[in-house]
Amino acid sequence: MKIVNKGSAVWSGGLKDGRGAISTGSxxxxxxxxxxxxxxxxxKGSNPEELIGAAHAACFTMALSGQLDGAGLKADKMETSAKVTLEKLESGFAITAVALSLTAKIPGATDAQFQELAAKAKANCPVSKVLNAEISLDAVLEA
Structure with a gap:
């Protein structure tokens, strides 16, 4: 099964004086x-790092829900935040870290079981894997 979703951006102007707009296919x-x-x-406005953070928090939390289902558990509530670190390196800017923070209420789960399932979810959610993904580019310059 393959699912393709879309995000897009429009930009006009220079780096500092320019303006852009982000849209999602949904x-x-x-x-x-x-x-x-x-x-x-x-x-005011958004930036790519906070969008990656929101996507990572959402993906991880859904992945953990799947891990819990497999273990016969169900969360009453899970809240995840993601802090995405953007750093200026000698080679330019890079996202160097994502720190996920989760608080969960899961009846019947032991802490050891919870930690194991959360680690599996972190390692296997699609957004966690994205930095190692094959990234293709189709670039067209219009006249």
Missing amino acids: GALDAYPYGFAARFEGQ
């Missing part, structure tokens, strides 16, 4: 603004 985001000031200066 319509969850529709031309949501992003730009240099939102990414580096704390201004």
Whole structure:
């Protein structure tokens, strides 16, 4: 089974004075603004790192739900946040770390079982694997 989802971005202008808009195929985001000031200066708008963080938190939490199902457990509630670290290195900017933080209420789960299932979910959720994914590019320059 293969599922293909879409995200898109539009950008006009230079790096610091330019403006962009992010959209998702589902319509969850529709031309949501992003730009240099939102990414580096704390201004209103979004940035790629927070979107990766939200995607990672959501994917991991769903993956953990699947692990729990396999163990005959069901969560009353799970809350996950992801802190995505963007650093300037000699080679340019890079995402160097993602710190997932999870608080969960799972009746009947022992801490050892919970830790094992959470580790499996972290290792196997698709977004955790994305940094090792094959990334293709089809670039077209319009006249």
